[in-house]
Amino acid sequence: MAKKQKGSKQTKINDEPALVIRPRLPQIPGIFDIPADTCIASHAPHAHIPEHLHDHFFHMHIRYGFELPVQTLDGIEAASLRVAMAVNRLHRVDCNPVFVARGEGSTGVCLKIGGQDVHWVHDEEVGEIATELFGATGRTLADEFYFAGFSTSDLAERKLHRYSREDLKRAIGRGLVADQHFQATWREPRKEPIMPYDVIIFLGDDSTNYHTFFRLPVVVPIGAC
16 A cells, blocks of 8 residues: 655545545435445346447346545645455456436436546456455455455456546545446356345545445345435
């Protein structure tokens, strides 16, 4: 992970720079035909939807909302966002862009930072970091689960992409709320549905030590926000 930067005014979370990101329920129903207040959904193969990666396979949607509140980003010159999710070892995960609104039909409108859509690339190091941080507080994953990690990427989803402080500040503005979608599929193709299960999510970045974990339930309890 990146070393702490010294000698500058900082957004202080425990006296360290922090790119604060807060989980919340997804805000945009209908994208990929997922209804409101639904974080986990299992679908059979169906007609193609633009930006949907695995509509031709049995797949499980993993969806959460997040907020980047107004913040100074002092002490941060640039950062790549990180996410990891604990999924069954029989499954692999792929990512969709970040959505800020519903588009035509079941499509979404993508978040742009620095003039380009936000995309993700598989990053094993992020999965390892999530595993270490999760275990640092005495928590462990069941043997049949692992953290699949991702970092923000170029549009080709081939290499890591870091956003400048200025680009992040412009995107956050007075506060940014968006939805993120991922999709789990069988590692070895099977013609059977994936039984939905709760998923633990890690969010962080490569410039600060700030991070958070939260659980996405198959059924959201009354009173969740």
